[in-house]
Amino acid sequence: MTSPTGTVPTRTAEATTGRASGGVGDSPQRPDGALKVRGEFAYSSDAWHEDMLWGTTLRSPYAHARIVSIDITEALRVPGVYAVLTHADVPGANLHGLERQDQPVLAVDVVRYHGEPVALVAADHPETARRAMRRIEVGYEVLPPVSDAEQAVHGDVPALHPGGNVVRHVRVVRGDQDATADVVVRGEYQVGMQDQAFLGPESGLAMPAEDGGVDLFVATQWLHVDQQQVCIALGLPPDKVRITLAGVGGAFGGREDLSIQVHACLLALHTGKPVKMVYNREESFYGHVHRHPATLYYEHGATHEGKLVYVRSRIYLDGGAYTSSTPAVVGNAATLGVGPYDVDNVTIDCWGAYTTNPPCGAMRGFGAVQAAFAYESQMDKLAEALGLDPVEVRLRNAMSEGSVMPTGQVVDSPAPVAELLRLVRDRSLPTNGHGESVDLRAMPGGVSNTTHAENVVRGVGYALGVKNICFSEGFDDYSTARLRLQVVGGEPAVEVHTAAVEVGQGLVTIEQQIVRTELGVERVTLRPADTTIDSAGGTSASRQTYMTGGAVLAACRAVRDRVFALARAKLGPEPTGLSLVGGKIVAATGGVLADLVDVLGGNVIDETVQWRHRPTTELDPETGQGFAHVQYGFAAHRAVVDVDVELGLVKVVELACAQDVGRAMNPKALLGQIHGGSTQGLGLAVMEEIQVSDGLIRNPSFTDYLIPTILDTPPMPVDVLELADPHAPYGLRGAGEPPAISSGPAVVAAIRAATGMALTRMPVRPEHITGTDH
Amino acid sequence: MRLNLTVNGEPRQADDVWEGESLLFLLRERLGLPGSKNACEQGECGSCTVYLDGTPVCSCLVAAGQAEGRAVRTVEGLAEEGDLDRVQRAFLEAGAVQCGFCTPGLIVAAHDLLARVPDPSDGEIREALAGNLCRCTGYEAILDAVRTAARR
Numbered sequence: 045m046t047s048p049t050g051t052v053p054t055r056t057a058e059a060t061t062g063r064a065s066g067g068v069g070d071s072p073q074r075p076d077g078a079l080k081v082r083g084e085f086a087y088s089s090d091a092w093h094e095d096m097l098w099g100t101t102l103r104s105p106y107a108h109a110r111i112v113s114i115d116i117t118e119a120l121r122v123p124g125v126y127a128v129l130t131h132a133d134v135p136g137a138n139l140h141g142l143e144r145q146d147q148p149v150l151a152v153d154v155v156r157y158h159g160e161p162v163a164l165v166a167a168d169h170p171e172t173a174r175r176a177m178r179r180i181e182v183g184y185e186v187l188p189p190v191s192d193a194e195q196a197v198h199g200d201v202p203a204l205h206p207g208g209n210v211v212r213h214v215r216v217v218r219g220d221q222d223a224t225a226d227v228v229v230r231g232e233y234q235v236g237m238q239d240q241a242f243l244g245p246e247s248g249l250a251m252p253a254e255d256g257g258v259d260l261f262v263a264t265q266w267l268h269v270d271q272q273q274v275c276i277a278l279g280l281p282p283d284k285v286r287i288t289l290a291g292v293g294g295a296f297g298g299r300e301d302l303s304i305q306v307h308a309c310l311l312a313l314h315t316g317k318p319v320k321m322v323y324n325r326e327e328s329f330y331g332h333v334h335r336h337p338a339t340l341y342y343e344h345g346a347t348h349e350g351k352l353v354y355v356r357s358r359i360y361l362d363g364g365a366y367t368s369s370t371p372a373v374v375g376n377a378a379t380l381g382v383g384p385y386d387v388d389n390v391t392i393d394c395w396g397a398y399t400t401n402p403p404c405g406a407m408r409g410f411g412a413v414q415a416a417f418a419y420e421s422q423m424d425k426l427a428e429a430l431g432l433d434p435v436e437v438r439l440r441n442a443m444s445e446g447s448v449m450p451t452g453q454v455v456d457s458p459a460p461v462a463e464l465l466r467l468v469r470d471r472s473l474p475t476n477g478h479g480e481s482v483d484l485r486a487m488p489g490g491v492s493n494t495t496h497a498e499n500v501v502r503g504v505g506y507a508l509g510v511k512n513i514c515f516s517e518g519f520d521d522y523s524t525a526r527l528r529l530q531v532v533g534g535e536p537a538v539e540v541h542t543a544a545v546e547v548g549q550g551l552v553t554i555e556q557q558i559v560r561t562e563l564g565v566e567r568v569t570l571r572p573a574d575t576t577i578d579s580a581g582g583t584s585a586s587r588q589t590y591m592t593g594g595a596v597l598a599a600c601r602a603v604r605d606r607v608f609a610l611a612r613a614k615l616g617p618e619p620t621g622l623s624l625v626g627g628k629i630v631a632a633t634g635g636v637l638a639d640l641v642d643v644l645g646g647n648v649i650d651e652t653v654q655w656r657h658r659p660t661t662e663l664d665p666e667t668g669q670g671f672a673h674v675q676y677g678f679a680a681h682r683a684v685v686d687v688d689v690e691l692g693l694v695k696v697v698e699l700a701c702a703q704d705v706g707r708a709m710n711p712k713a714l715l716g717q718i719h720g721g722s723t724q725g726l727g728l729a730v731m732e733e734i735q736v737s738d739g740l741i742r743n744p745s746f747t748d749y750l751i752p753t754i755l756d757t758p759p760m761p762v763d764v765l766e767l768a769d770p771h772a773p774y775g776l777r778g779a780g781e782p783p784a785i786s787s788g789p790a791v792v793a794a795i796r797a798a799t800g801m802a803l804t805r806m807p808v809r810p811e812h813i814t815g816t817d818h
Numbered sequence: 819m820r821l822n823l824t825v826n827g828e829p830r831q832a833d834d835v836w837e838g839e840s841l842l843f844l845l846r847e848r849l850g851l852p853g854s855k856n857a858c859e860q861g862e863c864g865s866c867t868v869y870l871d872g873t874p875v876c877s878c879l880v881a882a883g884q885a886e887g888r889a890v891r892t893v894e895g896l897a898e899e900g901d902l903d904r905v906q907r908a909f910l911e912a913g914a915v916q917c918g919f920c921t922p923g924l925i926v927a928a929h930d931l932l933a934r935v936p937d938p939s940d941g942e943i944r945e946a947l948a949g950n951l952c953r954c955t956g957y958e959a960i961l962d963a964v965r966t967a968a969r970r
């Protein structure tokens with residue numbers, strides 16, 4: 045079977061080239077935008093082959109059970125079925141995992157979460173596959189669930205994995221561990237399990253190849269980490285597992301772990317046919333990791349003047365059944381656990397635990413989101429104890445460039461925390477427009493017509509947040525870019541190739557902008573991301589503009605040096621300080637020396653560059669000290685809410701954000717990140733939670749798991765600061781995650797301000813506001 | 819079963835359609851029109867919105883057989899002679915497209931709104947698009963796009 049790497053096989057034409065104009069700092073249109081508005085962009089679920097089969101996954105109905113038998117006889121009898129596979133059919137290690145390979149491809153003798161994959165079916169129609177799946181007989185012996193993370197760490201519960209139930213414990217200690225203070229506030233906080241709820245379901249197409257290998261087209265966040273895991277599970281070398289990115293319908297962390305990757309390849313290799321897998325929404329809730337629910341205990345001590353003296357905290361993150369990204373999430377929550385504040389004396393203990401709840405891993409802002417809810421709630425509590433304004437108490441403690449983090453790391457680039465807070469504070473407040481004619485759409489409860497402004501109270505709340513950007517704690521973090529410059533049709537043209545994953549954020553546009561700016565070439569096309577080039581690292585940790593942007597920039601410089609060498613050979617020794625602008629080679633004096641087209645002639649300049657950010661270090665295992673993070677990103681939010689105090693319903697009226705991004709590479713795309721991130725925080729504050737009881741997911745649908753609609757989402761004015769980070773390409777600061785961190789806490793703070801309720805849990809439910817939750 | 823229907827102005831036929839298939843599946847998997855999206859397949863997200871005899875519907879909730887003899891218009895059928903419709907152009911220019919998975923459904927819904935209400939208020943836009951989920955944009959750029967399209 046031939047396998048055309050490079051394009052997702054579909055029935056519609058597609059190309060990922062673009063000719064929009066615009067360099068760094070402009071907002072040119074996305075190169076994939078026209079295809080997307082026409083409905084012609086090829087997403088992973090659009091992959092199609094006339095000969096293809098459909099794959100489905102049988103999943104565990106129990107959170108924790110021993111598998112005593114699996115009988116596939118009846119399933120195999122269903123006409124139209126080509127394969128029914130269990131763990132016995134996995135040729136490799138039958139294990140996968142992002143940081144530790146501890147998760148079976150298909151369960152062997154025990155299932156550790158509700159929805160764990162047990163068997164696979166391939167058939168000629170998705171319904172045939174589903175029917176066959178229901179005929180697989182699995183004998184289970186149900187075991188008691190381990191549902192509580194804190195108990196899993198400290199309690200007398202059975203070990204779910206050989207090393208016990210602690211995935212990772214990080215202790216960060218700094219300064220005087222016995223410090224005392226004039227004013228002390230304590231609190232216990234909880235954060236619920238949030239879902240990424242990307243709209244494009246997990247999906248892809250695997251095609252068996254003549255060389256015994258497989259070609260996979262899939263939506264993911266990191267092609268090479270998928271490839272590694274597929275190789276381990278299938279027992280194949282990397283050259284036999286070729287992965288091409290198919291269109292990604294959002295990610296937000298939920299595509300970092302494997303979903304269909306190994307399963308679809310297994311079925312394709314077994315049947316010798318292309319196999320398509322597409323989860324429906326319910327399966328998607330079982331098929332990816334979620335945001336870690338957390339319990340956080342905090343104690344803040346401050347002087348009478350409101351200066352923080354110490355922060356002590358214990359944080360428990362529920363990692364669920366397998367490791368996933370939990371170690372990194374624990375590292376973030378621990379190292380960012382006091383927030384963007386100066387505190388000399390810190391004690392933080394953070395644990396990630398194994399339970400039999402759904403596995404939790406990456407979601408936008410991970411670790412930082414959970415900690416921010418607790419430390420920001422504490423700052424409000426402190427303000428109240430001191431009789432100070434919540435903004436004022438934050439301003440008195442705001443960190444800045446040169447501040448020392450609890451890890452001992454000195455922050456060596458701008459940290460305009462106070463300025464960001466002042467920006468949102470100084471915005472005029474939205475008017476309270478509930479006059480004579482009530483617009484129900486603007487009311488808590490909306491068009492359900494639950495109030496005409498009776499019992500509606502307004503509140504304003506503030507929050508700050510901090511996030512580490514790029515991979516941390518000594519990880520060898522790099523990206524790779526290949527550029528080819530040549531004359532095509534009488535014009536200079538650049539082709540960019542990386543394995544970096546575009547999930548919607550607009551990296552493809554920024555790659556083009558960088559090339560236009562650096563090489564003065566208008567025509568820039570992008571090859572599809574695949575594993576024929578070295579890794580770009582994951583689209584995670586707000587790192588791709590920094591890392592793949594950095595790699596493209598470095599590759600541009602390598603290409604430029606070659607162009608200048610060609611120019612020297614043709615034109616003789618030339619003055620230094622050359623640049624490439626508008627298709628010309630320009631001298632430092634501004635004079636045009638030559639046309640790029642003439643200098644290039646028939647040459648193809650082809651450069652591949654691997655690029656790294658400056659190294660970080662591991663945390664000291666005893667004290668949590670170390671130069672752990674490459675860069676910090678900051679945002680501030682002010683939320684204005686109307687609350688129907690009788691029904692406990694909330695309408696967010698406005699959500700203002702201020703963020704420092706170092707450099708706005710593409711202002712329009714940046715606004716999209718800030719608006720989208722802020723909205724996900726709003727969702728976590730008031731509506732989004734996967735309900736888990738006894739390890740079972742109770743609401744795996746968009747009917748019962750609610751994400752904000754356009755009616756739930758308010759106007760979101762934004763201020764952007766551009767204070768360059770001298771260590772980063774263009775001075776930029778990763779921008780995707782910070783807006784998702786402070787928005788939720790700001791909304792909850794506003795509800796507190798409106799109602800006077802303590803609200804120690806996020807999301808806030810109506811019964812928390814009405815006080816009827818006991 | 820065999821189905822006959824009109825899609826984007828063309829007569830189309832499909833054979834061996836299983837009775838349980840949705841109109842969305844028919845379009846995406848049998849007629850080569852994957853532009854309508856499958857974000858939930860339970861009527862909650864609007865990503866599969868198409869016109870059925872001129873009325874917008876969630877095609878995941880319509881049985882394929884119900885489209886027999888009827889006219890369907892999908893996002894692929896909005897551009898005239900290759901020129902983008904004003905709503906498509908406005909989405910592109912406003913930055914209302916990130917991952918774009920919500921985009922086809924939102925464009926059909928906005929197209930329908932502007933056909934009914936030429937100059938909608940923000941409240942009317944929000945109400946008309948409340949059945950279309952977007953996880954990426956926070957909707958600000960989408961509102962902008964619809965306002966811009968209305969002005970054209």
Ligand code: FES
Pocket residue numbers: 855856857858859860861862863864865866867876877878879
């Ligand atoms: S796919 Fe039809 S409404 Fe979501």
Ligand code: FES
Pocket residue numbers: 243293294548914915916917918919920921951952953954955
């Ligand atoms: S752009 Fe991704 S869901 Fe709307």
